[in-house]
Amino acid sequence: MVQDPELRARLALWRVPGLGARGWWRLIDHFGSPRHVLAAPPAELHRCGLPAAVVEAIHAATPESADPDLRWLEADPRHHVLSPGVDPAYPTRLAELADAPPLLFVKGDPELLSWPQLAIVGSRNPTHNGQELARDFAQTLAGRGLGVTSGLAQGIDTAAHQGALEAGGVTVAVMGTGPDRIYPARNRALAHRVAAEGALVTELPPGVGVRRSHFPRRNRVISGLSLGTLVVEASLNSGSLITAYQALDQGRDVFAIPGSIHSPLARGCHRLIRDGARLVESVADILEELDVQQALPLAIPDRTAGVTADNGGSDAGPDPEYAALLEAMGHDPVALDTLVGRCGLTADAVSSMLLLLELQGRVQALPGGRYQRTGPEDV
Secondary structure, three states, X not given: OOOOHHHHHHHHHHOOOOOHHHHHHHHHHHHOOHHHHHHOOHHHHHOOOOOHHHHHHHHHOOHHHHHHHHHHHHHOOOEEEEOOOOOOOOOHHHHOOOOOOOOEEEEEOHHHHHOOEEEEEOOOOOOHHHHHHHHHHHHHHHHXXXXXXXXXXXXXXXHHHHHHHHOOOOEEXXXXXXXXXXXXXXXXXXXXXXHHHOEEEEOOOOOOOOOOOHHHHHHHHHHHHXXXXXXXXXXXXXXXXXXXXXXXXXXXXXXXXXXXXXXXXXXXXXXXXHOOOEEOOOHHHHHHHHOOHHHOOOOEOOOOOOOOEOOOOOOOOOOHHHHHHHHHHOOOOEEHHHHHHHHOOOHHHHHHHHHHHHHOOOEXXXXXXXXXXXXXXOO
C-alpha cells in the first residue's frame, strides 16, 4: 500500500466529518499542510473557528484513516486522486474556486477534466422532446470538440452523456457519491462506459453513499469544471437551477432553452433567462458566446439519424427521410403539424429531425412555431 505520508494526511483529513472544502482551506491557510493540521493541538484548532465535533474528529484521525482510499487507488490503474497545487492534472478552472475540492477521486482519464467543456443539466423526469434536445445538443457539441459534463442522473444528464458518447467525444460525469458507488443503479452500464471513454469524478471518498446534501456539492463541481452551463428542461424547484446559479456565482456563462409557457418544465429555464441566462435556440448560440468555435473541429458526426453533418458534404447519399422532410417543407414557412401530416411521421420524430437540420444550418426556426429551409437542396 502507498506509504506517501503527505497523501495519507490529505486523505485522512478529507475524511473528517463536517469539515468541508471551505473549512479545509481555512485550516491549510493557518497551518500550512494537512500533516500540520492533524498534529495541531485541539486548542489551536478551536482558534480557527471550527465546531467542537470537527475538532474532536481531527484529533481522532490517524494515517490509517486513509486506508480505504489507498486500497481504491491501487485497485485499478485508471483510479486517480488529485489535489490542487500537487497534481498537474487537477483542473485549473476548478482550482480557481474559493471552495475548490481539496481532493478529486477520478476513474478514467484525469487529463479530460481540463478539456474545454460545457455542462448540460436538467430535469430527472424530462419530456421526450427534452431528452432528444439534450442528446442532440450534446452530440453536436461533442462532435465539434467541446466536452460535455453532467451529473450521471436520470433524464437530461443521461441523455447528455449518451449524446457525447455517440459522437465519439469527451464526456465527464460528476458523481454525488464515492467513486465506487454508482447512483442511480440503472446508470451502472453508462457509468462504466463514461469511465472507459471519458472520466468519472467525485470529491467524496470511496464508500460514501447517497445523501441529499451531496448533490449541491456535486453541482458546484459540474459548473466549476465547465466554461458554461446549459439547462435544457427544469421546473422551478429543479436541482439543475442550483447548478446554473452556482455557475453564475462562479462567473461562468449560463444558457437556457426556452419552452412552452404552459409547461412546468420550462419555468425554470424561463426564470434563468429573466435572471440573465442566454436564450439558446441552436448550438451556434453557445459556441459564439463561449468564443471557442475557431478552436474546435468542423466535423459534426451524427450516429443516430444516418445524416452526415460535416459542413462539407459526404460521399454517402442523402438520408431518405430527411430528404422527404425537406421536400415536404417546400420553400415557404410551414408549421410542425403541417409537416407531420405531410410526412406521415410522429411529431417527436419530425421535431428531432428539424433540430438536427437546424443545427446544420439547413432549417431555420421562425416565430409562431414555423420552420423554413435555408440551406442547400440535398441533405
